[in-house]
Amino acid sequence: xxxxxxxxxxxxxxxxxxxxxxxxxxxxxxxxxxxxxxxxxxxxxxxxxxxxxxxxxxxxxxxxxxxxxxxxxxxxxxxxxxxxxxxxxxxxxxxxxxxxxxxxxxxxxxxxxxxxxxxxxxxxxxxxxxxxxxxxxxxxxxxxxxxxxxxxxxxxxxxxxxxxxxxxxxxxxxxxxxxxxxxxxxxxxxxxxxxxxxxxxxxxxxxxxxxxxxxxxxxxxxxxx
Numbered sequence: 001x002x003x004x005x006x007x008x009x010x011x012x013x014x015x016x017x018x019x020x021x022x023x024x025x026x027x028x029x030x031x032x033x034x035x036x037x038x039x040x041x042x043x044x045x046x047x048x049x050x051x052x053x054x055x056x057x058x059x060x061x062x063x064x065x066x067x068x069x070x071x072x073x074x075x076x077x078x079x080x081x082x083x084x085x086x087x088x089x090x091x092x093x094x095x096x097x098x099x100x101x102x103x104x105x106x107x108x109x110x111x112x113x114x115x116x117x118x119x120x121x122x123x124x125x126x127x128x129x130x131x132x133x134x135x136x137x138x139x140x141x142x143x144x145x146x147x148x149x150x151x152x153x154x155x156x157x158x159x160x161x162x163x164x165x166x167x168x169x170x171x172x173x174x175x176x177x178x179x180x181x182x183x184x185x186x187x188x189x190x191x192x193x194x195x196x197x198x199x200x201x202x203x204x205x206x207x208x209x210x211x212x213x214x215x216x217x218x219x220x221x222x223x224x225x
Contacts, residue, residue: 031066031215033059034222038130038165039121058124061117062169066215068110069176073208075103076183080205083196097190104183111176114169121166131163133225142224149213156217168218175211179204 036059079099139157143150159167182204186196 031062031069031212031219033062033066033219035059035165035168035218036062037222038127038134039124040127058117058120061113061120065110065113065117065172068106068113069211069215072103072106072110072179073212075099075106076179076204076208079103080201083201093190097187100183100187100190104180104187107176107180107183111173111180114173114176118166118169118173121169126163126165130225134160134163134165134221137161137221137225142221146220148217152210152213153217156214156221160218160221168214172211172215175207175214178207179211182207 036056039058041056079096082096082099137160139153139161142148143153143157155171156168159165159171182200186200186204189196189200
């Protein structure tokens with residue numbers, strides 16, 4: 001009875017996460033979104049940040065990459081849950097492999113999307129007005145006001161205060177590479193019928209969580225300006 005109840009709760013949580021992650025309106029306010037407003041329109045005009053256009057190429061890639069990453073993180077959490085509950089509910093290797101493959105496929109898609117995003121961003125001039133706002137933004141007050149993680153926020157500040165928006169994309173891209181490497185290492189361990197080492201599970205959750213927070217802080221700052 002208790003076991004079935006836990007399974008129902010777990011499935012309900014996953015369903016909520018899937019709905020949350022698959023909603024395009026959510027994507028537009030969660031992970032590094034708004035940063036596209038810091039660039040001049042590749043088509044020749046300037047972006048109205050208050051109304052991010054669907055065809056605005058940089059913001060579109062940010063949204064696509066964020067969507068893939070959130071899906072990957074959802075699969076990582078599902079995988080972690082099964083590891084956490086294995087002593088109580090057993091270990092379904094086929095289910096675990098499906099979750100792991102989903103996480104790998106999505107993080108690869110996120111990485112590939114951000115690679116293209118970085119190439120486009122490096123070839124696109126910044127919007128001087130937005131860069132000026134980023135340089136004078138009240139970072140310290142903002143961090144204290146919203147009780148943000150100081151270590152991660154200071155890292156975001158280091159990029160944006162210096163007008164290095166593209167640098168935040170590169171930082172996120174490098175995190176995706178680390179996550180992919182850990183996922184592949186875990187997949188290899190499972191292929192040998194070994195339980196993945198706890199250190200890898202801890203590390204992958206920490207990197208994914210910190211990356212999500214990093215991206216959310218970028219969004220919050222761009223919405224604030």
